[in-house]
Amino acid sequence: MIQNPTPGKALQYAGEFCFPRLSGTRFEEEAQGTILKIFDSLGLEPKIEQFQADYLLIKLCSRIALLPFGILILLGGIFYYFESPLSALVFFILALFIGLGFALYCQSSPEFLGLKNRFWSKNFYIQIGKEKPEKEILIIAHYDSKSQSFPIWLRILVYYLGGLFSVLASGLGIFLVYKYLTASFFLPLWGWIFIFLALIDFLPIFNRLDNKSPGAVDNAGALGVIFELAEIFKEQFLSRTRLWLVLTGAEELGLLGSRNFVKNHKAELGPNQSWVINLDGLGVDYSISALSRLGFPGKKTDPELNNLIKSIAQEKNLKFKMIRASLGFSTDAYSFLKAGYKAVSLGNINRFIHSSEDSIEHLISVNLDDYVQLLKELIYKIDQAASEKNDKRY
Known part of the structure; x- marks a missing residue:
């Protein structure tokens, strides 16, 4: 028994x-x-x-996972605002592929950078x-x-909504540049929106482990x-x-x-x-x-x-x-x-x-x-x- x-x-x-x-x-x-x-x-x-x-590698991955997204969307938004459509298009495409790929890589394979084990x-x-x-x-x-520095609700908001918004922003940026090139359709306000969304991706840097x-x-x-x-x-x-x-x-x-x-x-x-x-x-x-x-x-x-x-x-x-x-x-x-x-x-x-x-x-x-x-x-x-x-x- x-x-x-x-x-x-x-x-x-x-x-x-x-x-x-x-x-x-x-x-x-x-x-x-x-x-x-x-x-x-x-x-x-x-x-x-x-x-x-x-320890350093994992600590680094969790804080920079969305950083490429943020940098590339920020540059895309700036070039879009100043009516440089081809440059904006390049950065939005890079954001969609490099930014998303880097974020997924950090999520699934924390050894990928090949740093020396500590x-x-x-x-x-x-x-x-x-x-x-x-x-x-x-x-x-x-x-x-x-x-971690951020409470759990803020971590969820920053990491997952930030990642989702970044994918949507990249796709929307490509669409708006296409409309600009084919129909001269231009909304300068979206340049500021892209810049704002990009800044969300910089927030994880402040979430200390x-x-x-x-x-x-x-x-x-x-x-x-x-x-x-x-x-x-x-x-x-x-x-x-x-x-x-x-x-x-x-x-x-x-x-x-x-x-x-x-x-x-x-x-x-x-x-x-x-x-x-x-x-x-x-x-x-x-x-x-x-x-x-x-x-x-x-x-x-x-x-x-x-x-x-x-x-x-x-x-x-x-x-x-x-x-x-x-x-x-x-x-x-x-x-x-x-x-x-x-x-x-x-x-x-x-x-x-x-x-x-x-x-x-x-x-x-x-x-x-x-x-x-x-x-x-x-x-x-x-x-x-x-x-x-x-x-x-x-």
Whole structure:
């Protein structure tokens, strides 16, 4: 019989990590030491994988992603205002292709500039269950944190609306120049509008990445859930499945930890035999929350796994809700979705993310306990289903 969660235990574990722990700093190393200490207290020895990361590179990418858009649209607007249509046309076309391409590149490939790697980060994981299972269950949470100067609503407004407006401005600029050349149709006011829209793309430069967030909701609460699951399952027999509890580093620097984990284990973990549950942003309200879509371009999280989680929540009388994240919002689950895995992301988006206000006072203990209860039941059901499927073969 699998033991029940201990009320408040997940919050107790989470409290060990409620301090700023930006990747590439000594505070990340302190968090890594805490991970090893807790696993040791549970009698578990995690496997450790190192990978290279560049704090400066990711910090740079997030701030200059829209800069080419801004410069090129600004020049296009100036030349349009002074009635130099061919020059304006060149800059609007460059904005549409170079500006958009650079923004997408920064979003998807933070190593692309090829700068020298500055530090080593680490992933930690333990495996519980059969050596050659029929199903692999991965429960994942990142342990790093970060803060940003802009509040979350302003980040969404600047990055995503700014990017959208830039694409529209580039296309409209090309159209207006075409009308100017073919029909002598000229609206000088649009020159100023282009200049104004271009200035929005310069705002991310002022969104500084720093180490001021205690990272309670993002993501100490999830770490607490992971460690309680380790305590519950460390001596339990899983008949047909293997449970992976994975703690990733440098998630806040472009999902680097999960991307390296996928690269290292793709051959071992078949996408058709593996279910991935990412935990990010737990403990902020009284519901079980799941994200329906992640990343840019958006990828849907696995509907079958989401429905199974929803049914378990209903069985346990837990409130469940699906959340549609803003375009481009990513968690570690996105790395697995891109690689073809069945993956979901549990947790809520909240105003404390990446801010100095993300302290332990905002963690709701009973909600963390609910996630432990739900995941315990989910693991048990997947293992039971795999066993029943195997029995039918014989």
